[in-house]
Every structure is written in C-alpha cells, then in structure tokens.
Amino acid sequence: MTGLLDLYSEKGSFLHRLDPRVKLLAVLLLSVLAFMLSELLPLVLLLAFILLLLALSKSSFGKAFFALKFVVRLMVLITLLWPLFDRSGTPVLFSIGPLDITEPAIWRGVTSAVRIGCFATVWYILMFTTQQRDLVRALVKLGLRFDYGLALSISFRFIPTFGLTIESIKDAQRARALELDKGSFIRRSKNYVSVLVPAVVSALRTADTLALTLQSRAYGAFRDRTYLREIRMRPSDYVALAVAVLALLLPALAKYVYGVPL
Numbered sequence: 001m002t003g004l005l006d007l008y009s010e011k012g013s014f015l016h017r018l019d020p021r022v023k024l025l026a027v028l029l030l031s032v033l034a035f036m037l038s039e040l041l042p043l044v045l046l047l048a049f050i051l052l053l054l055a056l057s058k059s060s061f062g063k064a065f066f067a068l069k070f071v072v073r074l075m076v077l078i079t080l081l082w083p084l085f086d087r088s089g090t091p092v093l094f095s096i097g098p099l100d101i102t103e104p105a106i107w108r109g110v111t112s113a114v115r116i117g118c119f120a121t122v123w124y125i126l127m128f129t130t131q132q133r134d135l136v137r138a139l140v141k142l143g144l145r146f147d148y149g150l151a152l153s154i155s156f157r158f159i160p161t162f163g164l165t166i167e168s169i170k171d172a173q174r175a176r177a178l179e180l181d182k183g184s185f186i187r188r189s190k191n192y193v194s195v196l197v198p199a200v201v202s203a204l205r206t207a208d209t210l211a212l213t214l215q216s217r218a219y220g221a222f223r224d225r226t227y228l229r230e231i232r233m234r235p236s237d238y239v240a241l242a243v244a245v246l247a248l249l250l251p252a253l254a255k256y257v258y259g260v261p262l
Helices: 020-036 040-056 061-085 103-129 132-141 146-175 185-191 193-216 235-256
Strands: 092-096 099-102
Touching: 020 040, 020 103, 020 132, 020 235, 040 103, 061 099, 061 103, 099 103, 132 146, 146 193, 185 193
Parallel strands: none
Antiparallel strands: 092 099
16 A cells, blocks of 8 residues: 555656656646646647656556556546536537537537646656655755645655554454445444544554654754755756746747637
8 A cells, every 4th residue: 555655666767867846846837737728639739748758757557557547537527527517509419308418518528638637647747756755855945844844744654654554453353353345334434433443543642652753853953954865956957947837838928928729
C-alpha cells in the first residue's frame, strides 16, 4: 500500500532532475491552460503532450496504470453522464424517456472529459517525478512556513503507515471471525467500529510519540534553520520554466487578444 500511495519512481529522466519549484509552477500553468481552452482539438493536443511527458518520465507501468485507471474511469463517466443533464442544442439524436440526447451535449461532454483528463494527468506527472520531501521543500522555498511544510511532510509520511495499520487491524479482526464485507450496510457499519476504535488509538499513540520525538530534538529552539540538501535553480530549470510560461501565454494571447477560437 505504501508503494501505491507514494507514486514517486526513482528514475533518471530530465523531469526528475528539474527543480521541484519549476515542476510545481509548470503543473499549475498547464492546469490553468487546460481550463482556459474550450475547444476539443486543442485539449486533445494538450492531453497528448501531457501523455508524452508521462512517457518521458519513465515511471513504472504498475504505478502509472494504478493512477491513470481512475482518470480514464472518470473521463468515461463524465462523457456518459453529461448529455443526460445538458439537453441544450440541436439536433436531438435520440430520447430516453423524457431525456433528449443532443449532439452538442455529447461533444461538450467529451470536451469536459478531456479537460479533466489533462488536469488530473499533469498532477500525476508531478507525483511520479518528485519526492515528497522535495515537494515540501519547494513549497517552503516558495514562501510556505516551515512548520506548515513539516506538518505536510509528516502527513505524506504517515498516510501509508496509517493505511497499513488499518489493514493490519482488519486482518486481525477477520481472524477473529468478524465479517466486514457481508451483511447489510448498517451491520457492516457497526462491525467497522471494531476497526475504527483501534485505528484511532494507534493514531493518537503515534502522534504522542512524534510530539515527544520533536521535543527531544529541540524543534523550534532556533529561528534560523539549516538543510542537509538545498535545491538550487540551474540553467535548464530556467529554460523549462520559460517554456511552461510560453505554453500558457501564447494560447492566452491568441484567444483573448486576437480572438482565435481555442
């Protein structure tokens, strides 16, 4: 479970070598671009570009499949449900009871699905190519308070641990003949109390131990902090940042200044 929640893969691609601040800003810019574009063809081209970056990241197939299967399911769901709630436009292709399925609504559903696919996939690239500690360090460098960054880093670290703890508790309760997956919803909810209570107790114990650990190491005693590993911008990082800015700036100028339909 830890491997599934921590999507980072240790590879040697150029995306791995980029400064995490550049990757974070580039992902934000591409996300804004995905929501700015309104035509299907530019969005498909943007999705193809993002998938190309995903391939260049050399991420493991297992983690990529685990992440992208949820994106594909969401895109299919949006495509199928959108025409049911958007009945504007003509021509009407067919009717399902009182619902009229129109051709423009289908295309709008496909467009929205591709937009969500762009948004989700580009954030997965950040997770595939950036270690959690580097991501938190980048946020601190960008102005986030260190204690907030530490809290975020601890959250990233203990989410997989807490998940493994819950799985261990569930296995222990199943060994005691507790049925967690059978019966009515109310019965299963009551049975899960036997999992929830030990999980909360374990989380409180972990939080108490962590607080004592930070206190014993004099956390907060000094205002100025030093770091074992600093992150610094290199020429390639500035080039990548300029490309990301242009990727948003040029379509924005074409659409809002020159009226090009995008």
